[in-house]
Amino acid sequence: DIQMTQSPSTLSASVGDRVTITCRASQSISSWLAWYQQKPGKAPKLLIYKASSLESGVPSRFSGSGSGTEFTLTISSLQPDDFATYYCQQYNSYPVTFGQGTKVEIK
């Protein structure tokens, strides 16, 4: 199985900050990577697919980059609505696997 490792596990930031979350795959997954945002008690929401494609309706302050084994999610200017947990997911092959999550907290 492909293991996904996110860092950091927790991130404290202020409104307006630029935030970067990293996701590493245990083997190459090409660009078959997605990023999700999850708020407490809610289902995950797709933000980015194919490593860098922005899902329809998602604000442009979210961006993704990378290929192979190293990927990043960047929030260019953190907004109050962005405080949440973020997960990466590889869908290069089954079993699909998720990173352990990164919680973005208010500083």
Place this chain on the structure above:
Amino acid sequence: EVQLVESGGGLVQPGGSLRLSCAASGFTFSSYEMNWVRQAPGKGLEWVSYISSSGSTIYYADSVKGRFTISRDNAKNSLYLQMNSLRAEDTAVYYCARDGLATSSFDYWGQGTLVTVSS
């Protein structure tokens, strides 16, 4: 509007069974691959099972293989997860999630249904 609505969760004793359902609307269900994903309390996301649009291809996580069965009824726009021999570690919120045709990732999720396995 795309909607996925799960039902069937509840409290069950270890070794028991439960059948989850996911009712789909707002899209052509028969054209889409579907998945079940679960999340234990306070934990991360774990993919559970996949079924192709026709139901001919199915995958399971090792943690549920031999105990869970995924199925679908395209005429009823419904996805199912039959869960047998339940264990305490199966306690989680179970989500159904659609595989996007363009995105190939999980573009729509239901609200989830809680399964609690406890005596």
